[in-house]
Amino acid sequence: MGRRTPDPLAHPERLTQSVYAYVAYRIGAGPDAEDVTSEAFARALRYRKSYDASKGTPVAWLTGIARRVIAERAAEDRRTVAEVPEMQAAGALEDESVERVTMQALVATLAERDRELVALRYGADLTAAQIGEILDLSPNAVEVALHRALRRLRDEIDTAPSEAPQARPSLRASADGV
Amino acid sequence: MEFSNHDELGQIEAALRSGRPRLGGDVESAICGRVGARSGGGRRASFAVVLTVGSLIGMSAFGGVGYANFGFFGFNPFHPPHIYKPPFKDQYGKGPKHHPGCPGNNKPGKGHGYH
Numbered sequence: 001m002g003r004r005t006p007d008p009l010a011h012p013e014r015l016t017q018s019v020y021a022y023v024a025y026r027i028g029a030g031p032d033a034e035d036v037t038s039e040a041f042a043r044a045l046r047y048r049k050s051y052d053a054s055k056g057t058p059v060a061w062l063t064g065i066a067r068r069v070i071a072e073r074a075a076e077d078r079r080t081v082a083e084v085p086e087m088q089a090a091g092a093l094e095d096e097s098v099e100r101v102t103m104q105a106l107v108a109t110l111a112e113r114d115r116e117l118v119a120l121r122y123g124a125d126l127t128a129a130q131i132g133e134i135l136d137l138s139p140n141a142v143e144v145a146l147h148r149a150l151r152r153l154r155d156e157i158d159t160a161p162s163e164a165p166q167a168r169p170s171l172r173a174s175a176d177g178v
Numbered sequence: 179m180e181f182s183n184h185d186e187l188g189q190i191e192a193a194l195r196s197g198r199p200r201l202g203g204d205v206e207s208a209i210c211g212r213v214g215a216r217s218g219g220g221r222r223a224s225f226a227v228v229l230t231v232g233s234l235i236g237m238s239a240f241g242g243v244g245y246a247n248f249g250f251f252g253f254n255p256f257h258p259p260h261i262y263k264p265p266f267k268d269q270y271g272k273g274p275k276h277h278p279g280c281p282g283n284n285k286p287g288k289g290h291g292y293h
Contacts, residue, residue: 012213016206017198024199034205041209103197122194150187157190 008051008058009044016041018059018124019066025107025119026070036073040066056130063124064134109156114149121146 009015019040024033043065051061107118120131128139128146135142 009213012210013206016201016209020201020206021198029199033199034201037201038205038209041213045213103193104199107194118194122191123198125195147187150190153190154186 006053007048008053008061009041009048010058012041015059015062019062021125022063022119022123023066023070024104025123026115028108029104032073036066036069039069043069056133059124060126060130060134063120063126067134106153106156110149110152113145114152117142117146117149118153 016037020033020037023036023040024030027033027036040062044062047065051058055061056064107115110118116135117131120126120134121128126134128142131137131142132139137145
C-alpha cells in the first residue's frame, strides 16, 4: 500500500518567510522579491502533486521553484543587479531594520555565485546537503564555498566602510581586532 | 581583544540570520490565504472524518453502534431478531430423522429400499 504524499504547502506561514528571505538576498528586498515569492507559491500550488518528499523538504522544493522564477525573470530582463535600498533612508529606520538593510546591501556586493550560496544558507535556511542537491555540489564543497563567501563578505565590511556606513559596527570592530 | 577568524565569520553568520529580509504582513497573509483556499479540499475531507468519528462516538454514548444501526436500518447485526424454534430444533438443531425400520417410519432409508 503506497504512502500518501505529504502536502508541501501544509504550513505556508513557515515557508513564506524563508522563500522571501532567499529571494530578497538574491535580488534585493522589495516589490520584485515579493512578486517572485508570490509567483513561486503560485507555481507550487499548481505542481504540488509533483512534490516528492524523498527528494527534499518543502522549503528546499519551494526554494528551487523560486530559483527558477528568478532565472526566468533574469532571462527576460537582464536587470538582475540587486536593487539595494538607499542607505540614506536607513537612517530613519529602527535598529533592527537598519541591520537588515545593511546586511542586504552587503550581500548585494557579492558575486552572483556567492550571493546564491548566502541566500540559500542564510535566507532559505537550508543545510549544506540541501544546497548541494540544488546546486549539484557535494555538502563539503558547499561548506567550503560558503566559507569563502563569508570571508569575502568580511573583506567587504573592511574595505568599503564609506559605502556601507552602518555596516554592523560590532562586525567592523571585531574585524579590526578591537 | 583579538577575535579569531572563526569568531568573525560566526558574527557575520549571526548577522545574516538575524538580518534576514522579512516579508510584509499583508503580502504574507495574501500568499497564505491563497494557499489555504486551495487546500480547502483537504480540510473538507478532514472535517468529514471528524464529523463521522464524532457521530460514532455520539452513537456509542447512547447504546452503541448496533443500537444506532437498529434505529437507522431497522436491523441490528449484533442482536438478530429472535426466530421462534420449537424445543426439538433448539436441542438437536435439525428436525427429526427418519430411520428405516423404526416404528412409524414409512420411508425407506438409503440402501434399504423395498424390492
